[in-house]
Each structure stands twice: as structure tokens, then as C-alpha cells.
Amino acid sequence: MFHCFSSYLIKSSRPKPWSHIHLIFGGFAYRVSAMASDEASLRKVVEEKLSLVDRQADTVRKLKSGPAGKAEIDASVEALKALKLDAESAKKQLLAVAGDGGRKSVEEFRQTVVNTLERKLFYMPSFKIYGGVAGLYDYGPPGCRVKSNVLSFWRQHFVLEENMLEVDCPCVTPEVVLKASGHVDKFTDLMVKDEKTGACHRADHLLKDFCKDKLDKDLSLPPNKVAELKHILAVLDDLSPEVLGAKIKEYGITAPDTKNALSDPYPFNLMFQTSIGPTGVYPGYMRPETAQGIFVNFKDLYYYNGNKLPFAAAQIGQAFRNEISPRQGLLRVREFTLAEIEHFVDPEDKSHPKFADVADLEFFMFPREDQLQGRSAKKTVLGKAISTGTVNNETLGYFIGRVYLFLKNLGIDKDRLRFRQHLPNEMAHYAADCWDAEIESSYGWIECVGIADRSAFDLKAHTNKSGVNLVAHEKFSEPKEVEKLVILPSKKELGLAFKGNQKLVLQALEAMNEAEALEMKASLESKEEVEFKVCTLGKNVTIKKNMVTISVEKKKEHQREFTPSVIEPSFGIGRIIYCLFEHSFYTRPRTADSEQLNVFRFPPLVAPYKCTVFPLVKSLEFDAVAEIIAKSLKEAGITHIIDTTGTSIGKRYARTDEIGVPFAITVDDKASVTIRERDTRKQIRVSIEQVATVVKEVVNGQSTWEDIMWKYPSHAAAAASTDAE
Amino acid sequence: MFHCFSSYLIKSSRPKPWSHIHLIFGGFAYRVSAMASDEASLRKVVEEKLSLVDRQADTVRKLKSGPAGKAEIDASVEALKALKLDAESAKKQLLAVAGDGGRKSVEEFRQTVVNTLERKLFYMPSFKIYGGVAGLYDYGPPGCRVKSNVLSFWRQHFVLEENMLEVDCPCVTPEVVLKASGHVDKFTDLMVKDEKTGACHRADHLLKDFCKDKLDKDLSLPPNKVAELKHILAVLDDLSPEVLGAKIKEYGITAPDTKNALSDPYPFNLMFQTSIGPTGVYPGYMRPETAQGIFVNFKDLYYYNGNKLPFAAAQIGQAFRNEISPRQGLLRVREFTLAEIEHFVDPEDKSHPKFADVADLEFFMFPREDQLQGRSAKKTVLGKAISTGTVNNETLGYFIGRVYLFLKNLGIDKDRLRFRQHLPNEMAHYAADCWDAEIESSYGWIECVGIADRSAFDLKAHTNKSGVNLVAHEKFSEPKEVEKLVILPSKKELGLAFKGNQKLVLQALEAMNEAEALEMKASLESKEEVEFKVCTLGKNVTIKKNMVTISVEKKKEHQREFTPSVIEPSFGIGRIIYCLFEHSFYTRPRTADSEQLNVFRFPPLVAPYKCTVFPLVKSLEFDAVAEIIAKSLKEAGITHIIDTTGTSIGKRYARTDEIGVPFAITVDDKASVTIRERDTRKQIRVSIEQVATVVKEVVNGQSTWEDIMWKYPSHAAAAASTDAE
Numbered sequence A, B: 001m002f003h004c005f006s007s008y009l010i011k012s013s014r015p016k017p018w019s020h021i022h023l024i025f026g027g028f029a030y031r032v033s034a035m036a037s038d039e040a041s042l043r044k045v046v047e048e049k050l051s052l053v054d055r056q057a058d059t060v061r062k063l064k065s066g067p068a069g070k071a072e073i074d075a076s077v078e079a080l081k082a083l084k085l086d087a088e089s090a091k092k093q094l095l096a097v098a099g100d101g102g103r104k105s106v107e108e109f110r111q112t113v114v115n116t117l118e119r120k121l122f123y124m125p126s127f128k129i130y131g132g133v134a135g136l137y138d139y140g141p142p143g144c145r146v147k148s149n150v151l152s153f154w155r156q157h158f159v160l161e162e163n164m165l166e167v168d169c170p171c172v173t174p175e176v177v178l179k180a181s182g183h184v185d186k187f188t189d190l191m192v193k194d195e196k197t198g199a200c201h202r203a204d205h206l207l208k209d210f211c212k213d214k215l216d217k218d219l220s221l222p223p224n225k226v227a228e229l230k231h232i233l234a235v236l237d238d239l240s241p242e243v244l245g246a247k248i249k250e251y252g253i254t255a256p257d258t259k260n261a262l263s264d265p266y267p268f269n270l271m272f273q274t275s276i277g278p279t280g281v282y283p284g285y286m287r288p289e290t291a292q293g294i295f296v297n298f299k300d301l302y303y304y305n306g307n308k309l310p311f312a313a314a315q316i317g318q319a320f321r322n323e324i325s326p327r328q329g330l331l332r333v334r335e336f337t338l339a340e341i342e343h344f345v346d347p348e349d350k351s352h353p354k355f356a357d358v359a360d361l362e363f364f365m366f367p368r369e370d371q372l373q374g375r376s377a378k379k380t381v382l383g384k385a386i387s388t389g390t391v392n393n394e395t396l397g398y399f400i401g402r403v404y405l406f407l408k409n410l411g412i413d414k415d416r417l418r419f420r421q422h423l424p425n426e427m428a429h430y431a432a433d434c435w436d437a438e439i440e441s442s443y444g445w446i447e448c449v450g451i452a453d454r455s456a457f458d459l460k461a462h463t464n465k466s467g468v469n470l471v472a473h474e475k476f477s478e479p480k481e482v483e484k485l486v487i488l489p490s491k492k493e494l495g496l497a498f499k500g501n502q503k504l505v506l507q508a509l510e511a512m513n514e515a516e517a518l519e520m521k522a523s524l525e526s527k528e529e530v531e532f533k534v535c536t537l538g539k540n541v542t543i544k545k546n547m548v549t550i551s552v553e554k555k556k557e558h559q560r561e562f563t564p565s566v567i568e569p570s571f572g573i574g575r576i577i578y579c580l581f582e583h584s585f586y587t588r589p590r591t592a593d594s595e596q597l598n599v600f601r602f603p604p605l606v607a608p609y610k611c612t613v614f615p616l617v618k619s620l621e622f623d624a625v626a627e628i629i630a631k632s633l634k635e636a637g638i639t640h641i642i643d644t645t646g647t648s649i650g651k652r653y654a655r656t657d658e659i660g661v662p663f664a665i666t667v668d669d670k671a672s673v674t675i676r677e678r679d680t681r682k683q684i685r686v687s688i689e690q691v692a693t694v695v696k697e698v699v700n701g702q703s704t705w706e707d708i709m710w711k712y713p714s715h716a717a718a719a720a721s722t723d724a725e
Helices: A018-026 A039-065 A070-098 A106-117 A143-160 A175-179 A203-217 A223-238 A241-250 A291-295 A298-304 A368-372 A382-387 A394-408 A459-466 A492-509 A512-527 A573-584 A618-634 A647-659 A689-698 A705-711 A718-723 B018-028 B039-065 B072-099 B106-119 B143-162 B176-180 B203-217 B223-238 B240-248 B291-295 B298-304 B368-372 B381-385 B394-410 B457-466 B491-510 B514-527 B571-586 B618-633 B649-658 B691-697 B705-711 B716-724
Strands: A123-125 A137-139 A172-174 A188-193 A200-201 A266-269 A271-273 A284-287 A311-318 A335-345 A363-366 A378-381 A417-421 A435-443 A444-453 A471-487 A529-534 A537-545 A548-562 A566-573 A585-587 A599-600 A609-613 A640-642 A663-667 A672-677 A683-687 B123-125 B135-138 B172-174 B187-194 B200-202 B265-269 B271-274 B282-286 B311-320 B335-345 B362-366 B378-381 B417-421 B433-443 B446-451 B472-489 B529-534 B538-544 B546-562 B566-572 B585-587 B597-598 B612-614 B640-642 B665-669 B672-677 B683-687
Touching: A039 A291, A070 A705, A106 A123, A106 A266, A106 A573, A106 A585, A123 A585, A123 B039, A143 A335, A172 A175, A175 A284, A175 B394, A175 B618, A188 A203, A188 A241, A188 A689, A200 A203, A203 A241, A223 B649, A241 B143, A266 A378, A284 B135, A291 A298, A291 A311, A291 A335, A291 A459, A291 B665, A298 A311, A298 A394, A311 B240, A335 A394, A335 B665, A363 A382, A378 A382, A382 A394, A394 A435, A417 B514, A435 A573, A471 A492, A471 A512, A492 A529, A492 A537, A492 A618, A512 A548, A529 A599, A566 A573, A566 B394, A566 B683, A573 A585, A573 B381, A585 B381, A599 A647, A609 A618, A609 A647, A609 B143, A618 A640, A618 A689, A647 A663, A647 A683, A663 A689, A672 A689, A683 A689, A683 B018, A689 B271, B039 B223, B072 B433, B106 B571, B106 B585, B135 B585, B143 B311, B143 B335, B143 B394, B172 B176, B176 B282, B176 B571, B187 B203, B187 B240, B200 B381, B203 B223, B203 B240, B291 B298, B291 B311, B291 B457, B291 B566, B298 B311, B335 B571, B362 B381, B362 B612, B368 B417, B378 B381, B381 B394, B394 B417, B394 B433, B394 B446, B394 B566, B394 B571, B417 B683, B446 B571, B446 B640, B457 B566, B472 B491, B472 B514, B491 B529, B491 B538, B514 B538, B514 B546, B566 B571, B571 B585, B597 B649, B612 B618, B612 B649, B618 B691, B649 B665, B649 B691, B665 B691, B672 B691, B683 B691, B691 B705
Parallel strands: A363 A417, A609 A640, A609 A663, B362 B417, B612 B640, B612 B665
Antiparallel strands: A123 A137, A172 A284, A188 A200, A188 A266, A271 A284, A271 B271, A311 A335, A335 A566, A363 A378, A417 A435, A435 A444, A444 A566, A471 A548, A529 A537, A585 A599, A663 A672, A672 A683, B123 B135, B172 B282, B187 B200, B187 B265, B271 B282, B311 B335, B335 B566, B362 B378, B417 B433, B433 B446, B446 B566, B472 B546, B529 B538, B585 B597, B665 B672, B672 B683
16 A cells, blocks of 8 residues: 555565555544543554454354354344444544544545645645646645755754765666666556556555455455455565456456456556657666665765775655556655665674664564564664564664654654564565654555665675676785685696587686585596586586696685675655644634634744744834844744734734744834744743844754743733734 | 756757857866956957957958968968967966966866866766766765755745745656647757767757867858858857758768768757656656746745735756757756746836845846947946846846855856846747856856746746636726727627528627727728628628627726736756856865865855864874864754874865865864864864854854954964975
């Protein structure tokens, strides 16, 4: 169900087998206000009751397919109904708490958020006046500022903090690069076509939808059928086009909407193809990820880093995937911004000098074992996950910790964030370990950051394809003595013996591995000659003692050459931003006077503007004060907007809340002004000279709003009335 | 010669007719150190002497083709030789001043800059391990930081300062949008193919090179031939494929390198084409500019701005041009970053409230008249250029001023920056006025920012194509009475008279313009009937008085509807950065001990890091101090690197100078450190507690280095010695 955006997931941009498990519950887990203390326990109750429903449904099915009598079956169905009612009631309780008076369904909640986002131009469908294009979105003014704040913070938190080498490579990529990376051959989804309309669908989506629907609605399914459908969902990722096609035929699955017959599934490459230069003979693609631009530059970057490991390179940029039928708004798009890190490390030493900085962090982790055994994610101390071997190595763990801090600081609710380890069938064969940062949204758990130890795969692939040796060296503090096998064929003797075949025999001798060579050496010493198979000739030849000298020599080596491993945290910026929108959104109880109830509780770090300046009424005097304040805010580097419309102050507060501006300065006097905080709606009064300093202090996090409230006189009397004006 | 990147230049990405004029001199105008005071006058001398050479060459040609005797011709040739020698000597003098001891040719200078840039990974050819792709470059670590600083400053200087509405639209663009904008049909260059190898060349480039070469080298050309070639260069932009092809044939121009015959020229569209979605039936392109994303969102943005004009929208993003044969490094590339502003304004009021802020600025302007009359650019006060009507309107002028400030603050040498007005044949028919910010580099004058008043062209084009009315309204303070023509055909009478043709007649009547309708009204009143041509019927019909009522009614209008004009400053970020590299580069006289002589004098605003921290010698104590300083720098928001390699301090200074870091902090004590400024190489001593504050003060521009030098004790003794260590 979820779209993967990092290079290790060439195959698994297809749904993960477990995704349906979490969707059932995930759907109700959104919230529209701050986390209530008893919400977590209510969620647990709902989850348990839903699992009881599930088990009872299994029982009903078994009874129906067995020899049980009607009475027994009826009783069992009644019990199921009761359990369902019970679960529904628990869900409602949860909603009453989590919904904070909203009591909307997940879809209603999402619709409210999306409506607000589109109406305030956080984002909107691209090329709308031409009917739009599925999977393409524009960020409008406030969204664009949020995005640029998120990217600035990313650069600060990762690139600058860790002295990473940032690069900026083109999106247009020649075929050879993506041939080496495997994308040309394997970056595909299986597609079926509506045989009449030609409309395209993802084959796995159709099969998944069918299985889930059947399991949800058909209680009379016999147990073997249930098991079969569940099995399909579990292995969906691994099905071949043939099996997928056979299942679609067997179940009589037709095209959604039209109900027409479907073609056989065939792979569709998800890259946008183009042609570089005017001749038309150099195919190119729009990159599906930014990582390859770093790998092909490894040699230069390693040199730039003084030929030392470890080091990390990073890149922020656009990536492209020509999705078959994109849905889910900002979560599955055809063009998106990625921020990727490739941390190169000696495979023999994956420790991290700064791991201690993150070792004490505690957050939800969801290791492979817990997933396989049906347990849920649990709060884990990161240091323990390393010491117990749950996470493969310190460097991987360090990045998991840093990603956690990054998302938390952005304003992602830490209770709706978990790190999920890849199951064996999700992970590429070469990967040492992979964890996804998943954020819960109204669409369920969304993979937003992939953190993978990809071993030496990428550098080796490009070494093989380009012939340029992408390796690192470790200089020994003192030379090491090593034994080295030397095979020295005699061209003259081989020529005499094998004439035209001389070269092939010689190559075969040189290509022997250590064991073969030592065996030949022993044979020649004991028997003077030996039978030797030359594959390229397709036959055995006789090698005599004078034809080759095999010896073991002692050599001093001064360094070790190796292909570095790479640890890759890969961030889907649009997905993170969308989840942030949902986590930040809440509605304020409607009053008789106030029209606007939607608020984004963005932290100052990501808020599109840090504050607004309002003259209370239209007056030249107040406008002049507003200008003075604007100037001092600009000097303090605080982004702001001035709203001099004559609208009521209450409406202006609502407008500023709706785009998530944390502070509003109202000019109601020549000497002092009020500052209102968005979420508490409390106000303080400060002098015009102090206002920029105060805002800067709280925006930059040197003080909290509570500290500020202590220091300055509150403006309590007017707070409620102006807000509701 | 120069590549244009903004939307108004659909046609003229081909060379401008005047470009050769400036290249002749432009080639020597680079400099490798600060502007010497007498350099400007020397440049003038060289320019004059070169023009004397040019005139004398004309004389020689005339004599040779006329009835003049050998003696006269010989004398004239001798005079030409003497003038040439004279000009050469003046050039050398100029180089001696401008070259600051370097005395390198332009190409040598460029090679030194480019070598340094590539060696330090400011930028490098993309996909190098696979042989690279022409026209694609990567920014490496320091280049990437420079680019991100330039973009941050752009956002600060334009978007935040002017409260612009920033948007972020996809690169993948459906065909209909670029059909409306004209790119699908007109965004082409004329191409010829090598008939044997299939290699592609720009037809106009080949013809231009031929003409210039002939004019430069063949002194025996008859005057009519000279005039012909000069005329071709002047109208190169406007030549049709047929004429271009005929000229190539006539002059016997062959493929460069191979000397093979060439095909006829044909248009090649410069957009990278692709296909959106899996069906293959929706063509799309990688956008050639970011502007269209703004135009198609006009309606939403206008609403977001409270339905008020003027407002500006802005976008930073990648754009793509599939160049036929890219040369000139970062200046002509196939993928580049654009930053574009679309300022929407009432066509009846293009004044700008903040124009006074820039009116007193004085810089080089090069109006159309001066270009046509062979004069050179001259320093002009912007306010005067507006009051004399040289620049079309205040808003255009305001942006010219803001662009000047932007480039100057980045570190572009203001004496090598000019604003050149487009000649009539460069400008689109709909444009009101266009000015390019051109920066002089080793490649000549480079168009880096285009500032155009595009009138209502773009919004009208999308209104026509999409059917969505992209207009603005001006509410009148009180309703205006207007006369309105009302044509009211009588369906009944028309039906009786024309039967099946009724509808076509009715449509023709309704489609009359005001003059036609008034004439018919008068005729009907005097003659009762009138002959009327119905084009769709292909014949005249007789209209009688009872068939149509034509009247002029008075109506009250409350608002005026109009299509806004758009003023578009469009920035080629890569070009600006490359010119900045050249303008910032200088070489320091070589000494016996110092190896590294290259320096980039970036202002702190764009420098990849603001300072470096060096422990003088390897010691745990100094390393600890360095860490303390690094922490305080980070808290102050100062980007920095720590260099703890054991290399000599002189080498470390050289390394930091070479990537343009303005300040180096050397830890040589536990209580205090030295700060060295890159260009003066002067050092001061400050306490460890003060160091971050001092660096911040000078980096943020609150103090100059001179101020700082006054305040703190200098560290003079060691300055020279450590630097040369």
C-alpha cells in the first residue's frame, strides 16, 4: 500500500504483506487535538476488541463449513454481532477522547484537513485549470514556506551538524547509470489493462483489494479459503506475473468501475523516460532517487574527505516515479522531493563515535520478531536495541536516533511515530538491516524515512559497470606480512604443447583460485603432470611440471583495500510534511461569533511565518507602529506578515491560526502592543522596543511561552473578547 | 551566443546579432584582482585602437577592390599593420594592469579558475565515471553550499522582503500547458546533421562562426562581401530555415572536425519529452522554465492575495533544455536552477510604491539607442532612466534596481555588470520592454537575469487555451455610467425569413462590432432594410428593420475587468554563480614556501563556510579548545569546519583560502586565539569567550574587518610567517 522511495526498495514499491493488519486499526488512530492521557489505553482496548471480532469471525466460518447444527451456528453469529457492537462502542469512546468534540470519522477528519490545506493553498493539484494531472501537486505560499523550513532544518540537523558533504546532481540521468543500479531492469510494478478502455491498474492492488474485501465481508468462507486469501496477502510482494495473472483469472477479478476483463499482468517501468541530446539515440531517465548521484561521485568525495572513512554525503532534490494510478494525495505522487544521506563506513567497523548522544532516547520500535508474532510496537531505549542486537550496528542506530529527533522537532507526534524493521521478504538480499520511520496518519502507517544498511552493493555495482574502482583503503600502522599465491605459466612450453589453444590454457591457469592452485602444485610435485579442465576449450588438457610454476610468497602489505558499506537514511519530504499537517491540525469549538475553527499547531521552526502584525483598527498612527515593529522583526530575522485589512481582529486571528502562525502582535497603542500565542490564546503586553526580542526568544526556543508569560503582564481581560470578536 | 532562459525568449535562444561586437573586446576585460583605478581608461584606449584597426581594414578592402595602384594599397596595408601592433601593445598594457602580475590570456585565466573549481569540487561533470554527459554538471560540497547561500539570499532579498507568494510546482508538465505557452511549437533551435556521422550542430552557430572567421582573417574581402557578412550576423536571429540552409550551401560550410556535408537545417524542439502515466498517450515535457506553473495558478494566487493587485509570485526550481551541442561549462547546460518572479500589475498603473528606495542607485545601463549607435554602456542613475522614459515603467525600474543590489551583495563586480535593453528584434511582439542583467566573464558578457514586461500575453494565452478567465477586477469607488451597445435579433422574424439558415444569420448579427452595428442601425432607420454579409453562409442576406433591434443603452458599472500585465525577473542561478566564481577568483604571488596561490574572495554571505578552526599543532588541549569554539560558533549559527590535520598552518590557510572561507581561527593558546582574514591576511587576537561574537559581528555585516582590527590587538608578528609556513 505504501510507496517506497529509497534505492533499496527497487522491488518492493509494491505493498507490504503486513500493511493490511495495521490499516484496520490505523484508521481510527488519528486524533484532532493534543494526546489525552487515557487515549493510549482506550486505543489498546479497541485493538483488543477488534481482534476478538476477528477470532469470532474465524469461529463462525469454521462452524459453517463443518458439521455444526444451525443452533450452534446462530449462537456463534449472535456472539459475533455482540462483539462487533462492543468494539464499535469502544471505537466511539476512543473517538470521543481522541476526537476532542470532533467525533468525525477518519474520512471526515481527512477531508477537513485537506480542504483547509487546499483552501489556504498549502498545496493544490497542479495544472488545475487544465483539469490537473494525477499525482502532481503544487505547494502554494504557506506550504512552500513550510517545505523550505523543513529542508533548512534538515540541512542544519544532518548536513551541518555532521559535516556531511552535500552534492547537487541533475535529475536527467543517462541509461547506463540506472542500468548499473538495477532500475532499468527491476524498477517495475505489475500492470493489467482494462481490455476495452485501455485503462491501467496495478495488478497487486486489485488482487489485494479483492482478498481484503472477501475476508471482511464473506463470513461463510470455508477455513481453507480464508487461509488461502491470507496467504496471498502475506506473499503479495513475491508473486510472479504468471501467478498474479492466474489468481486474477481464478477469482474472476475485473476492472474496477467498468467490470471489463483484464489483460495478463506485465511489468511497467516506473521511470519517466526521455532522450538526451538531439540525435535520439541516447536514452535517459528522470532519476527515481537522488542516491545514484552520490555513488557515482564516491571517488571524488572520498578524496575530498582526505581519503578517510567514515564520511557521509547528502543530497536534496527532485525524484520522479511514473506511478500507474496514483491515489492518496501527497503520499503517492509522480514527482517528489527526496533528502538522502549516504554514510560510507568500513564494513569491519560500524561503530559510531557519537552514538552515546542518542543511546538514551526512547521511542516506539517494531522489530521483525514482534511483527511476525503479532505483537505491537513498543517503547524501546535505543541503546538497548543495539546492545541486544535488535538493530544491526551503532551507525544504523545513530541515524535512527537522529531521525527520531528530527521528526520530533518538526512537530510529529512521537506517539504516532514508530521505527519498523523490514521483514526478510521486504529486504534486498544484500542489505544488512533496514528500518523505516513510519508515521501514523488517516491513511494508516506511512513509511516516511527509510534507514538501511545497504552493505557494499551500490559501489560494487558501479565499479563493475564503469570499470572505475570505487574502493577505500586502510593504511596499516605497520606493514603486515601476508602469504600470496603466485601462478607463473611458461608461455614457451604452453605454446609448444597447445599451439593455437595456448592463450586459453594460460588464462585458465591464471584464473585458478587458491585451493585449485595448491592442489595442482601438490599434484605436479608428486606426479609431474596433471589433468586440467579448460572450460573455454570444453575439454581437459595435460599440464606438465615445466608449464607452470606455482609458489606461495610472503609479501609485506601496507594497506587494505575494500569496498565501503553504505548506511542510507532516505527522507520522503512530501510525506513527512503531509503527516505533519495531519498531526498539527485541530479544530476549536465553534462559538456564536467565530466562523473559523481550524488551527495548525506548527512549532515555530516550521510555521510558514513566525508572527503576524495587526493594527487593531485602521489608523495611520497604528500603521506606522506596525511598520516600526516589522522593521525590527526583519532585523531580528523573524519572518512575518502585516495584515492591515479592516477585518475584525477576531477574524484576523482566525486567519493567522488557520495557516499555523504561532504569534500575533496586535497594535492597539503607540507605546506597547499585545502578543497572542496561537494555541493558548493567552496574551501579554510588551513595549514596542521589546517586541522583536521577545518574539525572537520564544521562536528560537531560548524561552518557552510559559516563561514569557511569567515575565510580562498578561492582557487577560481582552483575550477572550477580541478572539471571539 | 548567450543562452536565454526566460519565457519571453522562446525564439531568441539563438544568438543575438550584437553579440560579436562585445566579444571582441570582452575577451580581454576579465581581471584577476581588484579593479585598478587606471584600468577603465586603458580599456577605453584598447577599444578605440581596435576600432581604428577595423576601419583601416575596411579601407584596405576598398582599395583592393577598386582601381587603386599597388603603392597605395601597400601603404594602406602597412598602416593597418602598424595600427594592429599599436592595438596589441595597448592590450598588453591593459593585461599588465588587469592581470595583476598574472599576464595570462583569458583562456589561461579561465582554465585556472575552472581547474580550481573542479579540483575543489565546487562543480564537476556529472556521471564522470561513465564518461559524463555534455551539459550536465554536479555541484560538489563547497559549490552546493554556495548555491544554497545564493538561493537563501534570493529568498530573503525578494520573496520575504517583498512578501511575494512563493510556489513550488512540478517539473513534469503536461503538453497542453506548453502548447498554450507556445513552447511546443516555437521553442526550437535550427539544427543541421553531419550527413555521414549523424552528429548534430546548431545551424546558426556554424554560419556565425564562418562569418566571423572570414571577417577577422580575410582582408582581401571586397566591401560588398564584408557588408553581406556583417548583415548576416546582424539578422542571424531572424533567418528562416530556408535562408539559413541556402547560405550554408552558398558558403560551402561543412561539419566542424569531419568536414563532411551537412543536411538542410530543421527545427529541433529543446524540451525533454516524456510520457505521463502508463498508457503512453499523454505526452509531457520537463519544464523549460518555472514561470508557467505560476501563470496557471493565477486565479488561486489572486484570491489568496485578497483579490488585490499588484502582487508577485515567485518560484525556485529546476528547468530543462535539451541543448543541441552544449559548450561553455556552467553557462550552457541541459538542466539548471531558475528563480523566477511574476509580478502582476494593473496595465494602467505600473507605478511602484517603493521605487524611491532604488531611484538614486547608479550603475551601468546600455539602452537600445546606445547599442544601435555603437556607443558603450554608461553609468546611469536609475531614477533618471525612468524620468526620461528609457525604462518603460517604475515597476520594471524597481526590479532592475533590486536585481542590481542582489548581484552586488553577492559579490558580483559592479563594474562588470550592466543592464542591457533588448533590441526590437530580440523582443517578443507583445513585450513592453526588456532588460537583461549581463555580467562580464571570460566568455564575454553573459545574460544572467532577464527582466521583462511581458504585458498580458501569458495570462491571455492560458485563458484562451483553458477557458478559465484569468483576469483581475478593479472596483470603482463609485459606479461609472457607460454606454453599451445592445444587439437584439428577433428569432421569430429571422426564422420566418431564413428558415434553416436562421442560426447562422443570428450569430453573424450578434458578432458585429460596434462600428458595424451602428452603421446597420443608421441604415435600418433610414432605409428600412440593408444588405448584410454572412461569412458562414458565404453570401449576403437582406436584413429588415423588424429582424433586429440595435440600441445604445446607458449602464452603471461597478468594476472594471482586465487581464493584468506581468513583469518578470528571471534568474539563471548557475550562470550567476559561475560569474561570481570568476569575479571572486584571484591568485596570490607565489613565494618560495607557499604552494597554493588561488583564492576566492567570496563575501561571507555566499562563502561555503564562514570560518575554519585550526588547532596550531596536534594536541589534546588545543583540540578541546577547538571543540569549545566550534560549539559556540554553532550556537551563533556560524557555519564552520574544523581542520585537525597535522598539516602546516600555512597549508591549512591555503586550503581554506582556496574554497573562499573568509576567516580562520587558529588555536595556539588555552585562553585566546587568532582570527585571520582571508584577503588582508591580517590577524587579531581575541579571547576564546569572544571569538564567536566577533566572527558573527563581521560575518553578519554589523562590523567591518577594519572596525574589528581597531578593537582587538593585532597578531602582526606571526601573520606573514605562519602564512608562508
